[in-house]
Amino acid sequence: MPESHLPGGFVSGVVRVGDTVRRSPSARPEFVSALLRWFEAAGWDGAPRYLGTDDEGREVLGYLDGHVAWEPRQPAAVSSDESLAAVARLVRAFHDLTAGTALAGGEEVVCHNDLSPKNTVYRPVDGELRPVAFIDWDLAAPGARIHDVAHVCWQYLGLGPSVTDVAAAARRVRLIADSYGLTDRRQLVSTVLWWQDRCRRGIRSGAAAGDPAMRRLRDAGVVTGVRRAHQWVLEHRAVFEDALR
Ligand SMILES: Nc1ncnc2c1ncn2[C@@H]1O[C@H](COP(=O)(O)OP(=O)(O)O)[C@@H](O)[C@H]1O
Ligand SMILES: [Mg+2]
Incomplete structure (x- = not known):
């Protein structure tokens, strides 16, 4: 074939x-x-x-039929509030399915650890593209619920200098936390910062050790981009924390 x-x-x-x-x-x-x-x-x-x-x-x-949102330009429905809330509910669903199982290995749940539009399959639901599945489970591991929720905030909102409306982004962070049903949000922004730091270090050290995929990411400017995104979240931290209170 x-x-x-x-x-x-x-x-x-x-x-x-x-x-x-x-x-x-x-x-x-x-x-x-x-x-x-x-x-x-x-x-x-x-x-x-x-x-x-x-x-x-x-x-x-x-093979999952549908639209994987990997290209920089996407139909508006992909980043709509409805799709964002549906992503959060989909995350909640697999977290709840793994909570308390041997797979979670004593942690809260199994985390996907790489949730982003690039790893999401969208399909038309009532005529609008909506998230229906996640792919690329390579990095899945036992972890805390807030880890995936913070990754969703970072990746689906593109938190970083390209965000033009900080207040709208903060409202959408709140929407993600509410749609997931995250009870303790106090560490959400610091967990976004933790992810950004971890991602930047991981690519840098992987590239230095000769990992070809990490070299490609570094050479595409990802390390620099993530450093700027981290700086941006630090600068606007108070706006996000206020929206979550
Ligand atoms: N199960 C699947 N069904 C449909 N498309 C898929 C599936 N798995 C991967 N793809 C497609 O292949 C691309 C790369 O797959 P992914 O698992 O994200 O690999 P990588 O680890 O390189 O990011 C995705 O962007 C998607 O377009
Ligand atoms: Mg992928």
Whole structure:
């Protein structure tokens, strides 16, 4: 069957073969496959199905039809309040599905750890694109609910110098926290800052150690961009914290 390259990834070299995608295995393939099987057993459609490995050792996952928002310019529906709230509810759903399970390994839940529009499948719902699933579960691991919620705030709102309306961004951070139902928001902004710092250091050290994917990210200017985004969130921290109170 013919293979076609799927655009939009930076790391895994994903191809489509019929109704499946094939990708180089993640660092912890047993964990990811167990997690995707858990979602399937629960009947949750917010992640691809795990279908095994092929004779080239690649992971085989079910192909999810829809629109993956990886390009810089997107239809307005992708970043609408309705879609943002739906992302938060979708995160809540898989957190609740993993809370208290062995997969969560004594932490609150299993976190995706790379939630962003690039890793989200959108489909028309009542004529408007809405998020229906997350892909790219490679970095999933036991963690705290607030970690994924903070990552959503950073990535889906693009928190950084390109934000022109700080008050609107702060209102939308509040919308994410409310739609998720996050009870303790006091650490939300500091968790965004923690992510930005962690991401910048991770790419820098990975690139220095010769990891080709991290080198590509660094050479594309991601380290510099994330440093500026971190500085921007620090500057506007009070506006966001006020909106969350
Ligand atoms: N299960 C899937 N169904 C549909 N498209 C997918 C699926 N998995 C990946 N893709 C496509 O391949 C691209 C890269 O996949 P992703 O898993 O995000 O890889 P990377 O680790 O390189 O970011 C995505 O942007 C999406 O377009
Ligand atoms: Mg991806």
